[in-house]
Amino acid sequence: MKRYWTLLQNEPLLRRLSIIQLIAYFGAWFSNVAIYTLLIQLHVSATTIALVAALHFFAGVLQAPLSGVIIDRFSPKKLMILLTLTEISATLGLLLIHDISQLIWLYGLVFIRMGAASFQFTVEMSLLPRVLEGKALQYANEIHSVIWSFSYTAGMALGGAVVYYIGTTYAFLLDASLFMIVLMLLFTLTISVNIEKQHQTFVTMMGDAFRYIRQNKIVLHLMLLHAVVGFTAFDALVVLSVKQYYMDMIAVSLGIGLVHASRAIGLTIGPLFLGEWVTLERLRYLFVAEGLTIILWAIVIEHFYLSLLASVLVGLVTTTLWSYTYTLLQHHTQSDYYGRIVAYNDMIFLIVGGFVSLLIGFLVDIHIPLAIITVILGGAFLVAAFYYGWIRHHYTLFEIGHQ
Template structure:
């Protein structure tokens, strides 16, 4: 933890971005719990729950091809302010969703809200390698993941109680207020980041990116590797678990909040314990451990309290897996392509997460038990371990530190 504090003291821009990130991510999870509580209260089908979970990621997939060239050409602060503004409008507008007739409005608002959030995330992640390098970049990515996880933990936990006591509409309004605070902090922040002068038009820039990927196959392999983390898109699975197993034990909003919070505890503490231990070769073991942890979750799923424990174990490996695979990509690409490559990387990751969400709903409506679905998701990480072994043998991957 001392390393992260020292990094924030040395890097003023990173410190400001981290504070804004903490506030905006914290606000985001209010609406997440409220949306699923609203859907379960309307007695929608498993396929609709899975579709909503898929929308959280699909919006980012659709805008990704355009976001890369925009990021490489536009001042980051201006772009990030525009994106937060979109999140504010979409979030506050969720109060107008009241019944099944408003589902189309819900889909539209989630699409724009998450597209802006994904765009913002890609902008920030392409910004980090421009201001940091080596071990600092690795620590910054881990810190980013820890902040996300901490926001996730507190946001989910507090939101569960807020929704339970005050209702979903108050949660949506609080979410919007959080984004407004983040907007204000970013607006007054000093951020002097060099923007490369690029003369090519959007189409030329997109074509140039694909040419670069053909010439640099290790970048493409690392993008595919990072997309395996998309198999941890558990939102639809958790909602279905609450509906099927735990609704008679604890209120829906509280159950959702507690399960997500338990996993987020693992997300926060994982990199603290294994962040210094991880290196290129040891990443294989993290993939294997993640798969086994998800299998453990499947085994304990019937019992709510054991499921909480298993959720912590599942989260323990995810942050390191996400941050290290992301840093590997950043370390192994040229500066000129940061925005575009990171955008396409996020597109693959979000596609994986969207497909995972869709398959959870599809399998759940075709006689697959939630336990068997969870086992399938865990197996994906064992395949990821084999794929990464192939990458290490065939590609010249730079060490991070």
């Protein structure tokens, strides 16, 4: 923990961005419970729930090729202000959804909202390697993952309670209010990073980035390795498990909030213990550990309280896997390509997350038990451990903090 406080004290830009992230992520997860509760109240199918979960990912996929070029050309502060205004507008639009006939509008608003959030995330993650490097960059990514996880915990837990007691409307209003605070903080943010003026066209810059990836295949492999963490896209799985197993003992919104919050406890504390421990040599063990804990969750998923405990264990490894593999990619990428490579990396990650969400819905509709589906997701991490071993055998990786 001390290493995080020291870095935040020494890096005012990171400190301000961390505050912005804390508020924005809290609001996003807070209203996410409202969205899924609303879907269950409208009596939609498992496929519809999975589709909405997938939209959270696919919105970022479609914009990624263009967003990477934009990030490498324009002021990050102006981009973040514009994207926050978009999130506010889309969140307020959710207040108008009251009937199943309006599902198409809900799809559109979720798509826009999450597209802006994904773009915002890419802006921030391409900004960090421009101002930090080595271990400082790894710690900054860990701070980001801890903030995301804490916001996830508090947002889901409090969101579930608020939705249960006073309804979805107030959750959406509170979310929009939090984004207004983010907007005010962004206006006073100082970013001393010069974005070099680009004379190339958008198409040329995109083509140049793809050529860079072809010439540096380790970058592509690190993207794919990081994308495996997308197999923890459990939103649809959690909603469906609450609907199938827990509705008789707990309200839907509270159940969704508690299961997500339990996993997020592990997500929050994991980097505090594993962040300093993980190295290139030990990374494969984290993939194995993630796979085995997900399989353990599958065994107890029908039992609410055991599921909560297993969810904590699942979360322990996830954030360290995410932050370390992300930092490896940044560490092996040339600075001129940060915006585009981060955007394409996020695109692949979001494709995997969206695919997993749709896969869960499809498998449920063909009557595959949730426990079997969860085992499949855990198995992906066991495969990734072998893939990582292959990468290390065929390519030279530099330990973070060394070159």
